Amino acid sequence: MFRIGYGYDVHPFAPNRQLWLGGVHIPHHLGLLGHSDADVLLHAICDALLGSLALGDIGKHFPNTDERYRGIASIELLRHSYQLVLDRGYVLGNMDATVVAEAPKVNPHVAAMQAAISAAMPGTASDQISIKATTNEQLGFVGREEGIAAMAVALVVKA
Numbered sequence: 447m448f449r450i451g452y453g454y455d456v457h458p459f460a461p462n463r464q465l466w467l468g469g470v471h472i473p474h475h476l477g478l479l480g481h482s483d484a485d486v487l488l489h490a491i492c493d494a495l496l497g498s499l500a501l502g503d504i505g506k507h508f509p510n511t512d513e514r515y516r517g518i519a520s521i522e523l524l525r526h527s528y529q530l531v532l533d534r535g536y537v538l539g540n541m542d543a544t545v546v547a548e549a550p551k552v553n554p555h556v557a558a559m560q561a562a563i564s565a566a567m568p569g570t571a572s573d574q575i576s577i578k579a580t581t582n583e584q585l586g587f588v589g590r591e592e593g594i595a596a597m598a599v600a601l602v603v604k605a
């Protein structure tokens with residue numbers, strides 16, 4: 447009836463990259479480095495969705511050695527991941543995610559992220575998608591502004 451999945455991801459900051467978080471472009475002097483648009487929040491969410499049904503992880507479904515996924519908008523990866531959930535007869539109950547970043551400020555963009563994510567997941571609404579943001583209190587690689595981490599849990603329900 448119910449299944450739960452968990453996801454975690456990290457990407458390093460790099461110059462000359464756009465910063466994408468939760469399907470939203472955020473103005474910042476650094477972006478995240480990765481094969482795709484490096485949207486660390488969407489990657490954690492994809493892994494939570496895939497994990498809920500033991501479908502493996504984002505690297506299995508969208509290998510970073512595959513040229514088809516170079517520079518891809520991660521919202522497309524989310525769309526595909528959720529379709530796999532739907533194909534197996536499940537729908538999202540709710541998800542809860544945390545972005546850990548020293549900068550930029552994430553909270554002003556949360557409503558736009560919820561809207562972007564629910565738009566990529568047919569039949570879902572923003573209030574099923576919780577996104578929280580915290581800093582790492584200047585500790586570790588996040589605290590040194592070397593990158594951003596994200597965690598997500600997703601509950602899916604048999605339709």
Ligand code: MG
Nearest residue numbers: 455456486489
């Ligand atoms: Mg990733």
